[in-house]
Amino acid sequence: MTLDQIVIRSAARTPEAIAVKGPDETLTYGQLDALANRIARALQGLGVKKGDRVGLWTEKSARAVAAMQGISRLGAAYVPMDPLNPATRTKLILEDCRIDVLVTSASRAVELRDGGLERLRFLLVEDAGPELSWAGLSGFSAEPLPWHGSDENALAYILYTSGSTGTPKGVCISHRNALAFIEWCHELLGTTADDRFSNHAPFFFDLSVLDLYAAFLGGASVTLIPEALAFAPEKLVELVLRERFTVWYSVPSALILMMQQGGLLNHAQLPFRSLLFAGEPFPIKHLRPLREHLRDTRFFNLYGPTETNVCTFHEVTHIPAERTEPVPIGIASCGDKVWLAPPAEADDAPREEGDGAVGELMVEGPTVMLGYWGQPPQENRPYATGDLCRQLPDGGFEYIGRRDNMLKVRGRRLEPGEIEAALLTHPDIREVGVVAAGSGLEARLVAFLVSHATPPPSLLKVKKHCAERLPRYMIVDEVRVLPEMPRTPNGKLNRRALRDLAQQRPSKDGNAPG
CATH class of the missing domain: 3.30.300.30 (ANL, C-terminal domain)
Incomplete structure (x- = not known):
């Protein structure tokens, strides 16, 4: 199975069910499926073929989700980029992975053309423009394309992260990598068509993969939270109450803001069935009152770099009164194997005293990336996370710090x-x-x-x-x-x-x- 087939199957089962609610429009599974087919045919007319990379440089929207699906249906890979990136950084990414077709806005298309990228061809997310516009999609058939063959090992998408050499580097994720995580989440959460997922993370951040595809796998709905509201606590709490989200996944910083400035804990009947967080440690002084307030909600701390999406998890059932350090990152997930290797010596590596040896967390298994774009493939070799951890008596792991100089700010690795x-x-x-x-x-x-x-x-x-x-x-x-x-x-x-x-x-x- 590939990521596009998830929507195709859900559309065949429940075409009238809501798939995605965006700030631009709401699409049922049947509408999303048909729109993805039109987009695939339009991109095919622009020269996109199996194995190509197609850029996505636009605000979060239902149209962007449909574009991801259309790209996948051609056997191509999508490359989502921060809509607020300066054009100089976007150009670096476009040149690095040799993107010739970009889904974007008319103003961004002009900016890139004026910057010397005349070779680029565009699908505009607006209804009019000098390029192929969204309204122009109506001229393409909504019938399914000839099946390109299910290749789970093919490249599905590329997420660009900060690079130590001064330029961003592309993490290449296959359909198999993504599905190993998505299917594991589906089973862990027991997703059903009655669930309502929130999508807090931007599409260029790996947290969004769970929001979109775990929802689609279960035939559930997902509501896209615009970037402008991502750290607007009062608006987020209003959205939670209005949309009645049953599954929430975000960095802890967003939840802390919702508690401190959005009045989240003032509401007795919150809808969350499962609450997941990742990207940074959740300070125990903030997590404890949230855990106590939502007694019937399952809490999960998920861990993993972009190169593995998620490779360990810990379910937070009870927080002892004496605990002051963040909860563990837990045990292996998604069929992965994790273990500690002696950390390489580094001048700045954190030094820890106490029980339990500290080592660098290694990951091997189905979620580990294909490799970095333009570099030798990972080829099923263990991935060294660069994170120092300690193994606990119960077999789980506790995060200690970084081996190298990498930083994290609000869950973003840089x-x-x-x-x-x-x-x-x-x-x-x-x-x-x-x-x-x-x-x-x-x-x-x-x-x-x-x-x-x-x-x-x-x-x-x-x-x-x-x-x-x-x-x-x-x-x-x-x-x-x-x-x-x-x-x-x-x-x-x-x-x-x-x-x-x-x-x-x-x-x-x-x-x-x-």
């Missing part, structure tokens, strides 16, 4: 090297080091600069420089100027020292203390 590479293109910045300070909702990106200019670049100028080159979640929150960077004995940038400095208050002139 490499400081990519931000640093962008900042070093600024003519007034000689050296730079980026670290994260705080955690959860208080997490912020701090850039330490060595500048040869007087005065050094301001925070506003640095933010503007970032915004022209990086996605919004990589824009630094704070800038501090140093006379020189701290170094380790072997001359490397001492990130541990920078993290310590980031926890201190900056001096009145904006420079780092000390």
Whole structure:
């Protein structure tokens, strides 16, 4: 089975049932199925064939979901991108995986054409425009295309993540990788056609895979939460009460905001049957009252990098009063095998004392990616997550920290090297080091600069420089100027020292203390 066949089967069973509710329109399974066929034929007319990559650079919508399905029905792979990406970053992705056809808006199409990408062909999500527009799809048949053959090992989609070399890297996920996770979730949650899934995560974030395809597999409905509302707590709580979501999946930060500023816990009769969270640790002081308030709801902490989607899980049934650390990431899921390997030595690797050996979590199994685009395939080799964990007496795992310098902000994985590479293109910045300070909702990106200019670049100028080159979640929150960077004995940038400095208050002139 492939991802497009999930919708085809649900449409055959319950064509009148609601499949997806978007900010633009609501589609039944029958409508989604027919629209996906029209899109597939339209893309075929633009030259898309089996094995190609098709970009998706547009806001979250039911039309975008239909486009994903249409792309899959040609045996092609879709590449979702942040709609707020600067065009420079989108161009990097388009060139990297050699995308010739893009589903986008008219204004974005003009921006790319003016930027030198004349070869691109477009399907516009608007009803009119100089390119093939959405209204033009009515000229294509809604009949199913000739079956291209079910190849579970074929590339289904590419998710671009932050790269340590300064450029984004594409994580290649096959239909088999995705289905191993989706089918496991379907069984774990006992999904039925009566369920109502929320889709909080953007499509370029791997959390969205559960929302869409686990709902479709069960013949349930999924409601798309627009990006503008993703961290608007009052609006989110209103949406929960109106849509009566039975399955919610998001980063903990969103749920904490809903509790603290949205009044979530003021409502006695919340609809959640299953509540899942991932992407970052859930502080126990916030998780405990939520767990106690929703006594009849199943809670799951899911863990896994983009390269494996989810590879472990822990069901949170009871939180002891004495517990202060986040709940474990749990045991293997989705048919994967996980174990600890001795961590490679690194200057900045966290050191932990106490019971239980700490090692790097390794993953092997059906969810492990095909590989990174343009690099040698993974070929069923174990994937080293870079996360340090400790195995608990019950066989589950507890997350300790990172082996390398990777950061996470609100569940988004990012490499400081990519931000640093962008900042070093600024003519007034000689050296730079980026670290994260705080955690959860208080997490912020701090850039330490060595500048040869007087005065050094301001925070506003640095933010503007970032915004022209990086996605919004990589824009630094704070800038501090140093006379020189701290170094380790072997001359490397001492990130541990920078993290310590980031926890201190900056001096009145904006420079780092000390």
